[in-house]
Amino acid sequence: MIPQCFPKEYQSECHNQMIRKMPASFSWDWVSIPVHHIPVHHIPVHHIPVHHIPVHHIPVHHIPVHHIPVHHIPVHHIPVHHIPVHHIPVHHIPVHHIPGPAFPTQGIWKPIGLEAYDRSVVRDITVETTPVNDSPTKWQLNTGVFFESAAAVTVKLTVHLDDRELVSGQEYALTPGPDGTSKVKLIIxxxxxxxxWPNGVGKATQRLYALKVTAVFPDSPGEVSELSRRIGFRTIEVIQTPVKPIGLTFYFQVNGQPFYAKGSNWIPADNLQERITREYLRGLMQSASDANMNMMRVWGGGVYESDYLYDLYPTDPAFLATVDQEVTQQMRRLQHHPSIAIWAGNNENEGFVRLGNKNETAIHKADYIELYITHIRRLILAHDMSRTFVGSSPSNGDEEVQEDWVSGHLADTRYGDVHYYTYDKPLWNWRQYPSGKFASEYGYISYPSVETLLTVLNETDLTFPIGAALEHRQHHPGGTKSIEKAIATYFKLPSKGGVDRFADLVYLSQVIQAMAMKVETEFYRRNRAIDPKTGNGNT
Structure with missing residues (x-):
């Protein structure tokens, strides 16, 4: 399903696209140049990726020193890493494509160390919060504590929520499985x-509590293992109810309150991950919060994002075993974040199953279901039944189950979420945009500023018409002609010349982009009603 090399029009590098690492070599589309998609004031306005396996959406906070966004994730792609809604809400997650360089990673680029213990170590904590009889202050905390050990062990657990002791010295006998892990389930x-609450919804308070699990071992005096997670008490639901004449709603509600999802897509904040600091991430997310966003879609391509961000294809058995391990590790790491709203198995892969050689569709479908449904979905739901899972984004939501996970009418505006891009239609005409339930990706391209381009090109390269050096950096097939055609629809193109005329082109391209985003976003904001003839609408 994935070619060894992309078509020459993408101006891309020919690397093995199945390498499971930060695929910055996939440079034709989602990349962060000084602009990433979080169309907000101080933030570069352009696309922002999704996690390799799960995608998710995460409501955004004011970002008290603790939490930060993604999915729909699920999501993620959420989690994490995905997808929003209808009814009172209309949802839109704008996105822009932007080209970038290929910087494949090599070597160790995160901290590494040795860990030693005698008996066992607390490795992960998962949580689900359930209100008791609709009480505003009473909850049930369903906690999974995962241990790693080489042999059976007896452990005494103490659990604190901030300064409150919830469990005191309770004893458990642990027997590790083949992977060396065991689990204790606590209902507290x-x-x-x-x-x-998400940013701007309800009380808009992102109140987090420190959940700390401490383990001691009766036969190993003095040995202690403890782990803390910052958790929130909330419910999150994706509401999918039938509409007439056909279709399903698709919107989120938190703590029983529906909300209109306003946000952006997130891609890795820098091609060179080592340069990213907490201050930089915090600045991006604060800008999103200041722009009144309440959701991020972590597109999931490129790299697994850090916990701090959330806080502020072959079906061969050996490959699938590594997928199982990867998803398990990421679910245990991310599941406790209250900011994750939905999980999605992938970004747009469902739509590619039916492309290409029709004689291979059955094979591609079988491989797709084996990887994303039989393995990834099973493991996600095994770790988290509190959030919705969708096989892909876009998807037809609950309808995809009836369609055996690979729809013959994907991006149906009567169900689920849609992605929409156009490069040859009048961008300022709102009638061309899809009347769907949830717009999780959309946008239009523009040129970055002259100042940005001069950091990598010579002034003599910046001309109008576009020269070879800049065209080589245009990774979107037909992108140059599309931008010029869009400008010519509403303005006059600049006269021929050097950097001054190119600067005029840049300015006009950004005006075109801004207006296109404005027109499309405002259409989605207005599009609240269900069309009684088609079932479309209620974005």
């Missing part, structure tokens, strides 16, 4: 806690 009543 909790009262007098505040609800967690």
């Amino acid at each position: 009543p909790v009262d007098n806690v505040e609800k967690w």
